[in-house]
Amino acid sequence: MSSEQTTAPGGGAGGEDSPFRHEVTHRDKAPQYVLPLVVRIERSEPPARTDALESAARAVLVMLSDERSQGDGEWAQAVRDWQDARIRKVVRRARGAEWRRAEALPGITVMGRSAEVRVFPPVPLDGWPKELARLQVSGTELDDLEVPGDPDATAPVLWMSPDVDMSAGKAMAQAGHGAQLAWWELSDETRAAWRDAGFPLSVRTPPPALWAQLTTSGLPLVRDAGFTEIAPGLTVAVEGYDRAGALPERVRRPVTWR
Template identity: 75%
Template sequence: MSTDETTATTTAAVPGDSPFRSEPSTRDEAPQYVLPLVVRIERAAPPARTDALETAARAVLVLLGDERSLGEGEWARAVRDWQDARIRKVVRRARGAEWRRAEALDGVTVTGQAAEVRVFPPVPLDGWPKDLAKLQVSGTDLDDPEPPADPEPGVPVLWLNPGLEMSAGKAMAQAGHGAQLAWWELTSEQRAAWRAAGYPLAVRTAAPGQWRDLTACGLPLVRDAGFTEIAPGSATVVADHPALR
């Protein structure tokens, strides 16, 4: 697998046969799907790392809350099949004509301060559209030109583990996992309020002592399956949504 492909487990209170459990499950027998995310990285003007992470997390929420993903919507069957199996997200990069071809495919483009991420309805693990399959998964190393400001009060924060080194692509997928876990934990009214506000959120790296506290307070916690970059079972993100405290 590529360095930017990831799945996860979690210690969050997801009832029943969770798609994030690391143990073998009947979910492994179901057809496997993946959620494609494409980040625009132009050579002359790459986005800042934190901006890209936050935009990717919002893109996952936009997909989950889109009317086409709900009920009898045109994406709903693919989203249900994806969530009935293991949850996988893959981040690829595009520029120039590659990006224009990606934008022509069915999906939604989400913008941040400068970052652009396009999210697509889930596809079979071995059934990527040709124009997405050709995109590179490497080369998503991004930097912040200066340290990000403290999150605004009351904004949901996806806290990254300070003890892990992850490429931007890997971290984007992990932030997406964290946002999805928070979404699942919210009531329908809380989801509607988050959606109406435009899915405000921040992604930040926790301080070591803060990370210990966060992982012990019962908030949704992403644990990576360990296919790439980091060891299996590594805790990567805590989803700290004010409504879940």
């Protein structure tokens, strides 16, 4: 499911030229790119919804931090072009042979507890590899068999709006937006510490009273442009990103990716 996000607190990623703004800017005139993500959904063993959302958020962070996305790396220009325009992400689903074909393309697979999400370097909106273009966007309806516990208070938390009903694919894209906002707020040193810890984070849905507090506290906020599935509005509040550089040893565990 595709989406665009817009907003952040003052300074940093929220300046006049930020791609996280809802208003039309010169970035709309730039060539438009999209970050493809594919979630593996086998009929017999679909992943848990919350684990899929957290894995998608980590996949975005893994792509942004990968050496191939930095400097003169092979993906660096595509990542720069993507971030110079509207920040778009599309989540598609695959299983069986479809998944194996997707895994054969250059990218990175992030493994959660039950979820597998593969992220690929950005591509032009009309330049998808055929192996990915044929995958379905709809049908990413996932559930949590158990109610998620409290979020890890020592790591960043991506709070999803309780007022917006989204498919799992749309919510995965929004979680990815929130993770990217957190990344943009951090220094290089803090980013490295977060990566070394395995990008610990939680994705949760707060009660309405907490959501109202989060969205009026000056935190980075994701505002969807409303082009697909939902009306324009706030979807994610990013809390605790400043904790990423001081993670305790008990959460310093590498996330699995390949």
